[in-house]
Amino acid sequence: MSHDSHPAPGNFLTKYVFSSDHKVIGIQFLFSGMFFWILGGLLAIGVRLQLGWPNQALTELLKWFPSLADSIPASWGSRISPEFYTMLFTMHATVMIFFVVVPWLGGAFGNYLIPLMIGAKDMAFPKLNMLSYWILWPAFFFLLASFFVDGGAAGSGWTAYPTLSSATQNAEIPDPGLEAAAKASAPANSPAQASLEPSLWERIKSRWNSPAAGQSGQGQVYWLLALIFSGTSSMMGSVNYITTILNCRAPGMTLMRMPLTIWGMFVTAILQSLALPVLTVALIMQFLDRTVGTVFFLPPAGLSFGNWQTGTGGGQPLLWQHLFWFYSHPAVYIMILPAMGMVSDVLVAFCRKPLFGYMPMVFSMIAIAGLGFIVWGHHMFQSGMDPRLGTGFMVATILIALPSAVKIFNWLATIWGSRIRFTSASLNALAFISMFIIGGLSGIYMASTPVDIYIHDTYFIVAHIHYVLFLSSMFGIYAGIHFWFPKMFGRTMNETLGKTHFFLTFLLANGTFFPMHILGIRGHPRRYYDPTIFDWLASVQPLNQFVSICAILLGLVQVIFLANFLFSIFFGPKSGRNPWDVNTLEWETPSPPGHGNFETTPIVLRGPYEYAVAEAPGGRLSQTGIIHDSTQQGKHS
Amino acid sequence: MHRFWSLLFATVNLACLALLVVAFACPELGWWLPDSASTQAIEIDSLFYLITALCGFFFVATEGILIYSLWKFPSTAPGNPKPIHGHLGLEIGWTIAPLVGLLVITAASLPVWQAARYQGIPTSTLPGNSETSPDADQVILVTARQWDWHLKYATEPLSSEGIRQWAAEGTPSDLVVANELHVWKGAKVSLLLRTTDVIHSFFVPALRLKQDTLPGKTIPMRFEATVSNVRFDPAEGRVVPTDTKGSWEIACAELCGGNHFRMRGKLFVHPDRKSYDAWLDHSKRQTRSRSLTAMVPQAASSIQKDGFTQ
Ligand code: HEM
Ligand SMILES: [Cu+2]
Ligand SMILES: [Cu+2]
Numbered sequence: 001m002s003h004d005s006h007p008a009p010g011n012f013l014t015k016y017v018f019s020s021d022h023k024v025i026g027i028q029f030l031f032s033g034m035f036f037w038i039l040g041g042l043l044a045i046g047v048r049l050q051l052g053w054p055n056q057a058l059t060e061l062l063k064w065f066p067s068l069a070d071s072i073p074a075s076w077g078s079r080i081s082p083e084f085y086t087m088l089f090t091m092h093a094t095v096m097i098f099f100v101v102v103p104w105l106g107g108a109f110g111n112y113l114i115p116l117m118i119g120a121k122d123m124a125f126p127k128l129n130m131l132s133y134w135i136l137w138p139a140f141f142f143l144l145a146s147f148f149v150d151g152g153a154a155g156s157g158w159t160a161y162p163t164l165s166s167a168t169q170n171a172e173i174p175d176p177g178l179e180a181a182a183k184a185s186a187p188a189n190s191p192a193q194a195s196l197e198p199s200l201w202e203r204i205k206s207r208w209n210s211p212a213a214g215q216s217g218q219g220q221v222y223w224l225l226a227l228i229f230s231g232t233s234s235m236m237g238s239v240n241y242i243t244t245i246l247n248c249r250a251p252g253m254t255l256m257r258m259p260l261t262i263w264g265m266f267v268t269a270i271l272q273s274l275a276l277p278v279l280t281v282a283l284i285m286q287f288l289d290r291t292v293g294t295v296f297f298l299p300p301a302g303l304s305f306g307n308w309q310t311g312t313g314g315g316q317p318l319l320w321q322h323l324f325w326f327y328s329h330p331a332v333y334i335m336i337l338p339a340m341g342m343v344s345d346v347l348v349a350f351c352r353k354p355l356f357g358y359m360p361m362v363f364s365m366i367a368i369a370g371l372g373f374i375v376w377g378h379h380m381f382q383s384g385m386d387p388r389l390g391t392g393f394m395v396a397t398i399l400i401a402l403p404s405a406v407k408i409f410n411w412l413a414t415i416w417g418s419r420i421r422f423t424s425a426s427l428n429a430l431a432f433i434s435m436f437i438i439g440g441l442s443g444i445y446m447a448s449t450p451v452d453i454y455i456h457d458t459y460f461i462v463a464h465i466h467y468v469l470f471l472s473s474m475f476g477i478y479a480g481i482h483f484w485f486p487k488m489f490g491r492t493m494n495e496t497l498g499k500t501h502f503f504l505t506f507l508l509a510n511g512t513f514f515p516m517h518i519l520g521i522r523g524h525p526r527r528y529y530d531p532t533i534f535d536w537l538a539s540v541q542p543l544n545q546f547v548s549i550c551a552i553l554l555g556l557v558q559v560i561f562l563a564n565f566l567f568s569i570f571f572g573p574k575s576g577r578n579p580w581d582v583n584t585l586e587w588e589t590p591s592p593p594g595h596g597n598f599e600t601t602p603i604v605l606r607g608p609y610e611y612a613v614a615e616a617p618g619g620r621l622s623q624t625g626i627i628h629d630s631t632q633q634g635k636h637s
Numbered sequence: 638m639h640r641f642w643s644l645l646f647a648t649v650n651l652a653c654l655a656l657l658v659v660a661f662a663c664p665e666l667g668w669w670l671p672d673s674a675s676t677q678a679i680e681i682d683s684l685f686y687l688i689t690a691l692c693g694f695f696f697v698a699t700e701g702i703l704i705y706s707l708w709k710f711p712s713t714a715p716g717n718p719k720p721i722h723g724h725l726g727l728e729i730g731w732t733i734a735p736l737v738g739l740l741v742i743t744a745a746s747l748p749v750w751q752a753a754r755y756q757g758i759p760t761s762t763l764p765g766n767s768e769t770s771p772d773a774d775q776v777i778l779v780t781a782r783q784w785d786w787h788l789k790y791a792t793e794p795l796s797s798e799g800i801r802q803w804a805a806e807g808t809p810s811d812l813v814v815a816n817e818l819h820v821w822k823g824a825k826v827s828l829l830l831r832t833t834d835v836i837h838s839f840f841v842p843a844l845r846l847k848q849d850t851l852p853g854k855t856i857p858m859r860f861e862a863t864v865s866n867v868r869f870d871p872a873e874g875r876v877v878p879t880d881t882k883g884s885w886e887i888a889c890a891e892l893c894g895g896n897h898f899r900m901r902g903k904l905f906v907h908p909d910r911k912s913y914d915a916w917l918d919h920s921k922r923q924t925r926s927r928s929l930t931a932m933v934p935q936a937a938s939s940i941q942k943d944g945f946t947q
Contacts, residue, residue: 161836163852164835299853382849391750402736415703416702418706418710420707438653438696444692450684450753453681522667523671523888535886
């Protein structure tokens with residue numbers, strides 16, 4: 001295999017920066033994700049400040065931090081502007097989805113765990129793997145730079161629906177601004193006609209600014225570029241994961257002996273590689289609409305915006321939604337299947353009992369992935385798509401709840417009759433299960449097309465998203481970090497801090513997101529700058545305020561996690577090879593594992609979940625058959 | 638200590654449930670579904686409760702088992718776990734049970750969806766369905782733009798073919814009003830939704846009606862109001878509230894720019910056609926001199942003729 005040929009790194013730069021070692025790359029993804037996690041969290045708090053105290057948040061804030069006054073644009077007066085608000089929620093979602101959850105699950109855990117858990121020395125394509133991380137940097141650049149360009153970062157939602165995101169002024173009709181600029185720069189005696197004709201470059205530049213949305217100027221173009229690069233990164237990762245899992249497994253590691261974490265990663269990688277090209281194409285089409293003036297998403301007669309118009313079109317705004325959701329629905333599973341796998345492994349480790357129903361668990365993941373490709377239309381029930389398509393998508397969507405339910409029952413059966421050790425890792429995993437039940441159930445409301453007529457684009461959706469992505473995927477990530485931290489850094493995280501963080505996060509996240517169901521049932525539309533102008537929403541303003549307070553506290557308590565994480569890297573107690581006493585292969589290696597991972601190639605004898613085995617010492621059987629005594633491990637690691 | 642975690646899970650789940658129950662049981666809080674004032678609203682609400690009943694059962698059962706397990710099976714409990722790897726019967730059982738519930742939801746949803754949305758599809762492509770455009774008592778063309786709604790009321794009876802013609806060209810006697818939807822109780826209202834610029838979404842909570850407007854398309858929508866909230870008072874020359882129902886609002890539900898939240902309109906359901914006609918006559922007299930029709934941009938109208946066909 002190719003990984004045999006790649007030498008141990010020589011110097012600091014090749015070891016820690018431009019490394020092709022999957023473990024280093026995984027940790028790089030982990031740290032970049034952490035940076036964006038903080039950024040995304042701050043953006044969310046901005047959103048909640050406005051919604052909790054519409055039009056007053058800034059005044060209040062200035063009382064506390066008077067030094068901010070200088071950095072607030074004069075045009076805002078004493079409030080966050082509506083355009084700025086659209087930027088806040090657009091960038092919050094973009095950052096959290098494409099720069100936190102996807103890179104953490106796929107990039108960080110995928111990279112770190114796949115070779116270790118299947119008994120490989122490294123990924124199949126280590127150089128490609130390195131590239132998959134570094135190609136994220138252009139994406140980081142465009143994402144961060146977009147905050148500083150004219151008009152600010154993108155503001156047409158993370159879904160970026162045309163024509164809001166893409167409509168540009170007809171470049172054939174001279175832009176008054178451009179004309180004035182040309183006049184100003186032209187020498188007084190030169191023929192004015194010649195200099196008035198905008199050059200191609202000027203036309204392209206003028207298209208970068210979409211007057212359709214105050215906040216979709218150049219920021220939207222940067223947004224598109226950022227997503228194209230981050231998608232390329234995921235694509236490289238997926239190809240690598242699929243190849244590695246198919247070709248680099250240790251002897252005896254049959255597919256049906258793979259831990260569920262690996263199954264989650266495997267199915268996710270397949271989803272990614274099939275769905276991502278479609279998103280990339282859509283992004284490029286919108287990019288072309290915005291820059292060179294193609295009309296993929298502009299209807300034939302063009303659009304009229306009061307005092308300005310687009311040119312004539314020939315495209316279809318709905319096309320974007322189909323392409324976007326063809327990727328983004330599978331993407332929601334990309335953001336949860338690896339977490340489901342990790343949670344299964346963490347759960348079994350602390351229940352000391354075999355996983356209940358390994359095969360049904362694997363098949364339900366495959367079913368979710370398969371059905372996941374034919375349900376994208378459930379995001380478009382009210383879009384003006386033919387309602388008969390809505391019927392078909394409803395049936396498929398309702399069916400996809402079934403494998404999710406099967407997974408829940410199997411987790412419950414795993415816990416039933418076990419002996420649970422409550423650790424930070426296992427508590428977060430248990431919370432995943434409990435909260436995924438709520439998120440899955442709210443999905444059923446929206447899958448029913450008539451009910452969705454009412455709750456579509458209300459806070460009910462926002463509640464659903466956050467129950468599956470924050471209260472499920474993020475809790476899965478917390479569980480994973482607590483669980484594999486000893487392997488990554490050779491030390492364990494502090495349990496007291498871990499449990500405190502869990503306790504507060506669990507309470508506050510429910511306080512933040514559960515009342516959103518009520519807001520949605522009341523009919524509160526999402527992406528609203530100021531709901532209080534509506535009579536029928538006045539009654540829920542106290543809930544909005546409660547949500548905002550919980551959200552701000554929720555943001556604050558994440559500092560506990562961050563501090564615990566950073567502190568433990570340097571000062572946590574040394575952990576040894578197998579601190580949790582687990583069967584899977586990664587725990588056979590030193591903590592942290594050296595280059596090439598395994599001292600000797602492991603030979604896999606059995607599945608990963610042989611616990612509660614009365615005859616075996618310690619009640620468990622390692623996948624390799626070597627029975628380790630965890631108390632002795634610390635010495636030779 | 639381990640009991641603590643079981644109790645935490647119990648508390649959080651019960652608190653969530655309690656919030657739902659309180660919101661449902663105390664309508665005066667205004668935390669539940671708003672007034673429901675159309676045939677569609679009644680059906681959608683019943684579906685909502687059906688799903689809530691089934692999901693509520695599933696929720697209580699699964700969270701209950703989880704919380705009980707945390708209480709009952711901590712690592713300190715005596716004895717050892719059994720090495721059980723699965724059970725075929727159980728797997729079959731818990732696949733079929735939710736499947737039945739899900740199929741019930743699907744079956745209950747289908748007719749409501751059809752009633753709400755299947756009109757306007759050309760009959761030739763839809764076997765056994767009603768005609769393209771069943772007789773409507775009222776036809777209203779809703780044109781969305783950044784950031785308001787323009788409603789054009791047809792004042793003469795229209796045939797189903799005539800509707801398309803009218804949507805594109807209009808007739809001189811039409812009335813155009815900004816942000817006010819006037820109908821009468823029991824009228825079969827046919828809406829035609831379109832936009833001149835970006836996607837918006839016409840959302841009337843009291844009618845449980847929501848439909849995106851799509852650039853380049855005219856989308857038909859129907860409803861029938863079942864409760865009235867105003868009547869026209871000729872003496873005062875304006876509509877006055879009839880009972881405690883108060884005002885019903887119209888909102889935009891699809892992000893359409895910075896002022897998305899400002900696309901606020903009002904729904905007025907008159908008790909009968911007489912009141913509506915009085916309002917219509919009055920408004921026409923009021924606006925004749927002002928030639929309000931000029932306010933509706935006609936730019937995109939030429940492409941709207943083909944109605945729903947994609
Ligand atoms: C039981 C399974 C599920 C069902 C039946 C379901 C159903 C739905 C439906 C019908 C919508 C569209 C609602 C609307 O816009 O009107 C939706 C939105 C969404 N779902 Fe799910 N869902 C399920 C599980 C999940 C999972 C596991 C995730 C992610 C981990 C997820 C993430 C999302 C997101 C992010 C959106 C909102 C996208 C947006 O409009 O911004 N869902 N879901
Ligand atoms: Cu979806
Ligand atoms: Cu809007």
